Amino acid sequence: MATVSSSLLQVVLLLAATVIAVPLFKRLGLGSVLGYLIAGIAIGPYGLQLFSNISTIFHISELGVVMFLFIIGLEMKPSYLWALRKQIFVVGGLQVLTGGTLLTFVGIGFGANWQVAFVCAAGFVLTSTAMVTSIIRERNELNTPSGQKIISILLFQDLMIVPLLFVISQLSPTKIKSTVPLWESIGIGIACIAILIVSGLWLLNPLFKKLARYQARDIMTAAALLVVLGSGMLLEFAGLSMAMGAFLAGVLLSESSFRHQLEADIEPFRGLLLGLFFVSIGMSLNLNLVQKYWYLLLTGVLALMFTNMLVVYSIARLTKSSHKEAFNRAFIMNQGGEFAFVLYTSALSFGIINDQENGLMTAAIVISMAFTPIFLRLKTWIFDKKAPKQTQETPTIDEQHEIILVGVGRFGQIIRQMLWTSGYQRTTIIDIDQDLINSLAHFGVKTYFGDATRPELLRIAGIEKARLLIVAINNPQHTNAIVAFAKSVNPNLKIVARSYDRIHTYHLYNLGVEKIVRETFDSAVLSGQHALELLGTELETAQEISQLYSKLNRQGMKATAALYDSSIKMFNNKALNAEAKAQEQKMFEAIQELIASKKLLKEENED
Template sequence: MAAEHAGGLIQVVALLGAAVVAVPLFKRLGLGSVLGYLVAGVAIGPFGAGLFNDTQAVLQIAELGVVIFLFVIGLEMKPAQLWHLRKQIFGVGALQVGVALAALTAVITAAGYPWKTALVGAAGFVLTSTAVVMSALGERNMLSGKNGQSMVSVLLFEDLMIVPLLALIPMLSPNQAESTKPLWQAVGTPLLCLAAVVFAGLYLLNPLFRLLARFKAREVMTAAALFVVLGSALLMETGGLSMAMGAFVAGVLLSESSFRHQLEADVEPFRGLLLGLFFLAVGMSLDLKVVWENWQTVLLGVLVLVDAAFICIYAVARLTKSSHQEALERAAMMALGGEFAFVLYGAAVQQGVIDSGFNAQMTAVIVLSMALNPLLVMAADKFLSVRKEERPADEIDEQHPVILVGMGRFGQIVRQVLSAAGYRLTIIDLDEELVSGFSNVLDIKTYFGDASRPELLVNAGIEKAELLIVAIDDPEKSLQIIGFARSINPDIKIVARAYDRMHTYRLYEKGVEEIVRETFDSAVRSSKAALRQLGMPAALVEEVGSLYFKLNRTGMERAAVLYDPDIPSFTNQALIDEVKRQNRYEYETVQELIGRYKMDNQADGDS
């Protein structure tokens, strides 16, 4: 008995030790944590050191890491946000899966396999690894970005696709008549389970957590959080849906709960540990014997399928109006197989659709595609960085007290006014044509470079500068530049161009002294012109414009305190209430001004 316990403890220590050694090493090399976990899994698995034999048992437990991860993602995605993404999920997602499935089926069929075998093999590869892509998006802080949201949408659709694909397997089976479920059962059971999860999320979970909160027992709340995650996952799996989808739906339904942050904090330690264990288990499942005996087939399979998937994903992204950079980034991150392939291939083997040899080879292809994906992403990043800035940043040989970032239509006017007033500026812009034109034609010294790179700002003298003017129209880069400037020179004064209301709120959070909304002044001037055309006296027009300008600036400061980047603007009730209050106050105050003006003019006329 003691020996058995010791053996189990050795396995636990091996898992932890492999992660502790491999992950920091691979992150230091710039290869990411996922590849570190996969390589560590190969090293300690049955085809490495042989510390584990039953990798499927480890994989089943480790899949809970993916489940909890999807629950956390759901907590951060409000129902309104999910509804906003519906076209991405069912439009882009369906198009990407359909195009890739057709192309990869054709590729495998061309290799000499029957069409049924090819269809199942392609379907497994098309279902991209949710765990790998989500981890990569999280590490790169892309989950809330436009391209990150597109990838999340496609992943959600792929998670939904496991249901019809598993239902398709018996129809492809030689014993089709014996194994196929009635259609009502195949469709009705998943829908019933989904309805049960939604009902519980809407009507039962919040009262449950309120009740448990009264007892002030933190461990009970943690147990309840895990109960919700695993219970919803189990219910979905019972209905034939994916466990991850069940946890995601539960997370979305709890995303507006007052317990959201506590739930996230409770499950976070389990998420990280189990997700790492999942990647270790995937690495263990790589059968090196199969790879060695069929190395040419496996290697060719990885290269051809990854390339075909890459081309399909890139083409769909461009077709749906993504930029070249976004499409390339998405293709690099999503051109790999996923964990659902193991489930799909297992069912196909049981039904006699594919044989065990094809299953072993495709499983090896899937695992290797997951292992090589970080390298593909690194290559895409390197390519994009080279394309984005083919020439190196200019050496800045003169430093002035004022630094101006951006010489577009906005920045040009700022420069003209300051130069006319006698101030000298250090000017930086990323547009080669503009930089060349101003420097060589108009004799306005302008330096080429990306000011969001800290080394360029240091070369420009940001540590000693008195004033930084950020006149670019990229909100994210603007915030990066301001954040670095503040960190290295806390006393620097900053004037920043705001792209829109949301960007304005975030600039207030950064403590920017002067925020200039790029269309605000011109819009107020246009409003004043409209009032004059409507017959309002010019003096009153100027007073109305000045009053509105003052009220709006003050209101923006109050609203900025209530802004939360994690909550879509039209679902942030506190912010909505404040904006409505400001609108009423602006109307009443302007009407009062107009009323006073009319009374004063009437009194002057009477006298």
């Protein structure tokens, strides 16, 4: 009987645990992250003991965070990132400094000396980049103003890892002297960032253009992984984080024509490895330590989390965020982060903390991550249900392309796909269906939430400079409002609009729309062609009849549109009805002439 490899068995068990836990916790409204954490706890060395050595899994899974930051970078132009500089340095700086100070006092209040309390605070103040970005991505808030502010703060926190590691090294009771001077470490960091920027601006785009000529998808995927891992490794060498390197690489490629392709290539690896990352975090929770010191951990974690929430809320309000935005941010950014493990390991090696303190601090970080989705769910139950429902805030549309597509449902999806496959990938897409937007995000289709009948949204989307507007929604009144405003601010704008029926078509012609597509017209014409074929008409003749009918019908619609008067019922409009009858007679004569000519040609060929 064949034996099963133990490593293969572990992979199967790992996948089984996630497949069971993640859908369950999502069904409960607690999000996928908590599902991954619980799966890790269950199968880890302190649970069912199906895995013993988790360090290898953790190091591999860290690549999920790296790839996630690369994808976020792809969605941020350098100009937009520059516009966020105040958020990055002012809000991020205030949050880290204030939070670090108050959290240190919390640690002292629990009986730790100030050095140990500082180390604990340093790890807790660096919010989990992986968890927070996963949460706001699941809530489809990455491209909203509040989501962008959170990303800005996370970027500053990632930058703080280097100075915090330096401070921890200086707290060492043994005063271990670094072999590399501080100025040299800073110089190496700046040099590596400069190399990455130069490579991104002048080398990466030519590289992908050259590879695209070979039309080998696997090579493009390999190149995408090379860019992500190479940039991460470069900044890790500089003493910064791999995630920061990948993010910068993504930003530098955000305006590349290969951006969507890169995102599609990286996405499968990102999702799998990021899930594995949270599983490995769950595995690291020492349940024996939790059981022994449960009261200390519970009270300590709650004290740290509520202090963090107070700081986040206060800084947000101080920097002029609304109460709702500040409150929401406090519930999302209340946990410790994955960089805490790096800081605690460093502090342990320098003799600042002992093994037990390291274990307790690590457990506190993991527990805070597990509590965050629960707190968010409680917030929804207690606060959000009481508050009146409001529409989602208008997103910041950071990409003003020459093509704007409004509506990406069953009609608009086909248009988007045709444009994308024809090379027109830089299209600003707007829709009001949040569930649809979430679904499209899984396929890498970036869609902005918003009501396009609002003039300010169209202005943000760049309607005044756009070349083409496509309105593919199925609401005639909204279509008319969008078209009317678009034409008023950009008279030279070309418009393709979806028409609901004949009357709506008349309205659109009178608004100056160049191309009008009646939503059932082409499918009805094709059905008529098939009917002719089944009745014995030759395929070529049926196709020509179909084409001629379409051409004459469109011409007739323009003629009758000029006679349409909304104050008169259509069937009471004598002039319009007379023109419609004349157009139908003209169409009959033209098609009969076509059929007669085809018959004559066939008879001549037979003779």
